[in-house]
Amino acid sequence: MDFAEKYTSEQQAFRVAVRAWLWENMPKNIDIPQEGSPLDTATQERIKAFRRKLGDQGWLAPSWPREYGGGGLSPAMEAIIQDELRQLKVPSMGDSHRWIPAMMVWGTEEQKRRFVPPALRGEIITWQAFNEPNAGSDLASVRTQAVAEGSNYRITGEKAFITGRFDPDYLWLLAVTNPQRPPRLNLGVFMVDARLSGILIKTQRLLMGSERRVYLDNVLVQADSLVGSLYQGWEIAQTILEQERGGFGFRVTEEGTIESILDYLKEERNR
Numbered sequence: 540m541d542f543a544e545k546y547t548s549e550q551q552a553f554r555v556a557v558r559a560w561l562w563e564n565m566p567k568n569i570d571i572p573q574e575g576s577p578l579d580t581a582t583q584e585r586i587k588a589f590r591r592k593l594g595d596q597g598w599l600a601p602s603w604p605r606e607y608g609g610g611g612l613s614p615a616m617e618a619i620i621q622d623e624l625r626q627l628k629v630p631s632m633g634d635s636h637r638w639i640p641a642m643m644v645w646g647t648e649e650q651k652r653r654f655v656p657p658a659l660r661g662e663i664i665t666w667q668a669f670n671e672p673n674a675g676s677d678l679a680s681v682r683t684q685a686v687a688e689g690s691n692y693r694i695t696g697e698k699a700f701i702t703g704r705f706d707p708d709y710l711w712l713l714a715v716t717n718p719q720r721p722p723r724l725n726l727g728v729f730m731v732d733a734r735l736s737g738i739l740i741k742t743q744r745l746l747m748g749s750e751r752r753v754y755l756d757n758v759l760v761q762a763d764s765l766v767g768s769l770y771q772g773w774e775i776a777q778t779i780l781e782q783e784r785g786g787f788g789f790r791v792t793e794e795g796t797i798e799s800i801l802d803y804l805k806e807e808r809n810r
């Protein structure tokens with residue numbers, strides 16, 4: 540069976556243009572610690588500047604609609620961009636995009652317009668802050684609490700094993716909105732400004748690498764930070780886990796997995 544990918548001449552020309560643009564604009568000689576520690580400010584700025592350039596022309600989210608900050612391109616063109624990013628070993632852009640499809644499903648139009656275009660244009664960094672020291676696979680055990688104060692909320696709790704090499708602008712956060720309700724029916728999701736007073740971020744050293752720990756102490760968040768309704772957090776989390784575990788979105792970070800399998804098979808055949 541022939542597994543070779545077939546491209547039209549238009550797609551091939553696009554690939555050449557993408558490669559040239561990436562080569563000219565990508566940050567070079569970047570030192571990224573293997574163990575996952577946060578990047579220093581200068582490195583963050585260089586990669587973020589490149590991210591914004593990519594985002595400006597819609598190449599961070601090539602097949603998303605232009606009105607939301609995407610490139611409006613076909614999936615084939617997106618595959619070409621991702622392929623070139625991977626082949627040139629462009630460093631990870633450091634953002635979690637997994638919340639975006641969930642925001643498109645559950646957010647208000649105002650929230651979609653406020654958060655999605657800047658994210659897809661590469662202007663903001665968001666961390667997914669679901670996991671807690673005692674709530675990993677079992678997110679129904681989340682203890683972080685959001686207590687209503689007028690129409691706003693006060694959030695207190697702790698998030699652990701959070702991925703983030705770049706300083707965050709927002710935390711996409713799961714919290715208990717009413718401890719009297721049964722598990723799963725007591726959760727809400729908030730888009731929290733990561734610079735709010737009461738938020739402390741520390742690096743959590745692991746045997747292999749490091750992740751972040753986020754402490755929230757009575758953090759006052761505005762009413763419009765709540766996404767979906769007060770008790771819809773479980774459903775919203777499921778929308779994300781469907782994406783996260785569903786095989787979508789890992790293309791750029793596969794780092795040649797498919798190619799290495801193909802190489803291995805070819806070598807075996809020629810043996």
Ligand SMILES: Cc1cc2nc3c(=O)[nH]c(=O)nc-3n(C[C@H](O)[C@H](O)[C@H](O)COP(=O)(O)OP(=O)(O)OC[C@H]3O[C@@H](n4cnc5c(N)ncnc54)[C@H](O)[C@@H]3O)c2cc1C
Nearest residue numbers: 635666667668669670674675676677699700701702703750
């Ligand atoms: C490198 C890394 C990056 C991460 N980044 C993020 C991030 O950015 N944001 C975020 O929110 N989280 C993040 N996490 C956390 C990740 O989501 C959790 O590690 C994951 O949900 C598993 O939780 P746990 O490690 O506590 O394992 P546990 O939940 O303790 O699970 C351990 C084992 O027990 C099994 N198990 C657990 N509960 C049950 C059950 N009820 N029935 C049967 N089997 C069960 C599991 O399948 C697993 O095999 C990250 C984790 C890692 C390692």
